[in-house]
Amino acid sequence: xxxxxxxxxxxxxxxxxxxxxxxxxxxxxxxxxxxxxxxxxxxxxxxxxxxxxxxxxxxxxxxxxxxxxxxxxxxxxxxxxxxxxxxxxxxxxxxxxxxxxxxxxxxxxxxxxxxxxxxxxxxxxxxxxxxxxxxxxxxxxxxxxxxxxxxxxxxxxxxxxxxxxxxxxxxxxxxxxxxxxxxxxxxxxxxxxxxxxxxxxxxxxxxxxxxxxxxxxxxxxxxxxxxxxxxxxxxxxxxxxxxxxxxxxxxxxxxxxxxxxxxxxxxxxxxxxxxxxxxxxxxxxxxxxxxxxxxxxxxxxxxxxxxxxxxxxxxxxxxxxxxxxxxxxxxxxxxxxxxxxxxxxxxxxxxxxxxxxxxxxxxxxxx
Numbered sequence: 001x002x003x004x005x006x007x008x009x010x011x012x013x014x015x016x017x018x019x020x021x022x023x024x025x026x027x028x029x030x031x032x033x034x035x036x037x038x039x040x041x042x043x044x045x046x047x048x049x050x051x052x053x054x055x056x057x058x059x060x061x062x063x064x065x066x067x068x069x070x071x072x073x074x075x076x077x078x079x080x081x082x083x084x085x086x087x088x089x090x091x092x093x094x095x096x097x098x099x100x101x102x103x104x105x106x107x108x109x110x111x112x113x114x115x116x117x118x119x120x121x122x123x124x125x126x127x128x129x130x131x132x133x134x135x136x137x138x139x140x141x142x143x144x145x146x147x148x149x150x151x152x153x154x155x156x157x158x159x160x161x162x163x164x165x166x167x168x169x170x171x172x173x174x175x176x177x178x179x180x181x182x183x184x185x186x187x188x189x190x191x192x193x194x195x196x197x198x199x200x201x202x203x204x205x206x207x208x209x210x211x212x213x214x215x216x217x218x219x220x221x222x223x224x225x226x227x228x229x230x231x232x233x234x235x236x237x238x239x240x241x242x243x244x245x246x247x248x249x250x251x252x253x254x255x256x257x258x259x260x261x262x263x264x265x266x267x268x269x270x271x272x273x274x275x276x277x278x279x280x281x282x283x284x285x286x287x288x289x290x291x292x293x294x295x296x297x298x299x300x301x302x303x304x305x306x307x308x309x310x311x312x313x314x315x316x317x318x319x320x321x322x323x324x325x326x327x328x329x330x331x332x333x334x335x336x337x338x339x340x341x342x343x344x345x346x347x348x349x350x351x352x353x354x355x356x357x358x359x360x361x362x363x364x365x366x367x
Contacts, residue, residue: 005292016314031151043128047118048136061139074099116225120216147247157209157238161202161248172254174341198226224271246327
């Protein structure tokens with residue numbers, strides 16, 4: 001057991017060293033907004049359900065997009081909201097020549113989840129050469145369209161942007177770092193052509209690749225439709241790339257309570273369980289590092305602080321270096337505290353995932 005605990009701890013430290021080296025010396029940048037000579041037609045697709053609180057900031061960010069108005073269309077689907085979401089969408093679309101709003105009627109969702117169903121219906125109406133996806137509780141930067149479409153090269157089928165959690169307080173800060181952590185590994189993996197997942201709140205798909213894959217209406221039922229669409233497109237030989245820059249940056253809200261955070265994580269875990277076995281092993285080691293450290297403490301005492309300190313240092317350096325690539329500056333010293341959040345939230349997520357309760361998402365329940 002001592003050897004196993006030591007190997008797990010050593011793996012985690014070397015893992016962060018490797019990804020830091022990859023970021024500093026083998027970074028791949030795909031997009032360059034200055035090389036866009038002709039503006040392709042793009043379709044922005046958004047499915048919204050009960051988002052009256054956050055929708056105004058998304059629509060305000062759309063108003064600031066730096067892209068020819070006649071080369072972009074906005075398509076919105078209201079997924080049976082019971083608040084003012086449809087009224088907000090209708091009012092905004094009435095002022096735009098290039099915006100349309102649709103209401104998803106009551107339906108039996110057999111093949112896919114309601115959000116994927118709504119996006120699939122929008123994609124059937126879309127006329128763009130590229131489909132751009134974001135969520136109703138997000139906001140994008142003015143160069144977002146240019147940053148995303150300039151990332152497509154050769155066999156690129158899907159381009160993932162970068163998303164930052166925005167909010168005040170320690171809970172929002174830790175969620176933000178958690179997102180940097182996940183997206184950092186997604187970036188490093190995609191740069192070595194190892195596909196991981198989609199990113200539904202900041203993603204672009206080449207229209208031809210989307211159509212060839214069958215799109216959202218043809219993917220199997222899943223609560224992580226962005227992962228499933230990326231699998232479908234990858235199977236056709238297209239690449240899923242991650243473009244991390246200030247031009248592809250979007251912002252999303254932090255979960256407001258532990259209950260909603262765990263519900264979000266439980267849904268994500270359902271997608272993680274469909275990943276290849278080696279990803280499950282790698283992700284599992286992130287959690288088992290903490291029991292390993294506790295076990296090593298019983299064997300070597302306070303010397304374990306050197307191991308834990310090294311891991312926290314390289315982990316913080318990874319987060320700091322990666323966020324800087326997206327034009328964001330993080331406090332290195334605050335990053336050192338991430339494990340105090342990561343261990344308990346990981347433990348609670350695992351327990352909650354296996355707890356026999358439904359997954360709650362957008363005021364619906366799934367088993």
